[in-house]
Amino acid sequence: MRLINIMDDLREKCPWDKKQTEQTLRPLTIEETYELADSITNNDWMGIREELGDLLLHLVFYAKIGSEQQQFTLDEVINGICDKLISRHPHVYGNVKVKDEEEVKKNWEKLKMKEGKKSVLGGVPVSLPALVKAIRIQEKAKQVGFEWENKAEVWKKVEEETNELLEAIQSNKADAIEDEYGDLLFSLVNYARFLEVDPEGALERTNQKFIRRFQSMERMAESAGKSLNDMTLAEMDELWNQSKKL
Numbered sequence: 001m002r003l004i005n006i007m008d009d010l011r012e013k014c015p016w017d018k019k020q021t022e023q024t025l026r027p028l029t030i031e032e033t034y035e036l037a038d039s040i041t042n043n044d045w046m047g048i049r050e051e052l053g054d055l056l057l058h059l060v061f062y063a064k065i066g067s068e069q070q071q072f073t074l075d076e077v078i079n080g081i082c083d084k085l086i087s088r089h090p091h092v093y094g095n096v097k098v099k100d101e102e103e104v105k106k107n108w109e110k111l112k113m114k115e116g117k118k119s120v121l122g123g124v125p126v127s128l129p130a131l132v133k134a135i136r137i138q139e140k141a142k143q144v145g146f147e148w149e150n151k152a153e154v155w156k157k158v159e160e161e162t163n164e165l166l167e168a169i170q171s172n173k174a175d176a177i178e179d180e181y182g183d184l185l186f187s188l189v190n191y192a193r194f195l196e197v198d199p200e201g202a203l204e205r206t207n208q209k210f211i212r213r214f215q216s217m218e219r220m221a222e223s224a225g226k227s228l229n230d231m232t233l234a235e236m237d238e239l240w241n242q243s244k245k246l
Contacts, residue, residue: 004074007060011068022065029058041204087111109143120144131200134189151194154187161187216243 010017032054039047063074088111090096091104098104109120117123120143124136141147148154165180192199217239221228228236 003057003060007057007064011064020061020065022062025058025061025065029055032058041201041208105139106143109140129200131185131189131203134186135193135199138190138193148190148194151191154191154194158184158187158191213240213243216246 012018032051036048036051036055038044039051059077060074063072063077066072066077067074086093088108090111091098091107096107098107112123113120120140121137124133124140128136148157161180161184165177165184168176168180171177189199192202217236218228220239220242221231231239
């Protein structure tokens, strides 16, 4: 494989590549993952192709370091995921029958527990961003039946958490406010799942919309020879409304 040969050359001859460890690569890998996520969000197929290449380079790099440390080889990594996929898809590689994707997910979690997992939630990475982690926690809890019956019940929970947050605000206790605010966010993530909306994607869509409108405000202010810093809130609101129309 050409990429493996190049990695071998870089590890031997490039001062920067020779210096890298699994720890120094970690933040770079996270950055590359987010860059891939950005390309996916923007439906940028050329960007996706490029970022997949960057991520693949990191996978090969970790395998190279693992081999040097006599921990594992790239072949072992690839064979390991192959074995796992075959083991966790008995409806494809065995005689198990499933009726839909939800049953596949439930069987997946059951198989993980048989493999020695101590908790259904044990596979949720600690370092996941909180919003994404909330989604994964809820999805995993669902696989053992710990789930609301319908979205009306979930919305009732959202309203309940909203009222508890308002009560905490009235108490003016910072810890209680933060606690109840977190509960409200968690329940809204749950509601998003029932609406079949990706809350992370939805929030990023709103982020991008805000950026577009705000930058449009800045351009309009500049065209008028002004700066947002020098404008009143009412003046900025007027620009905001204009940017929404655009």
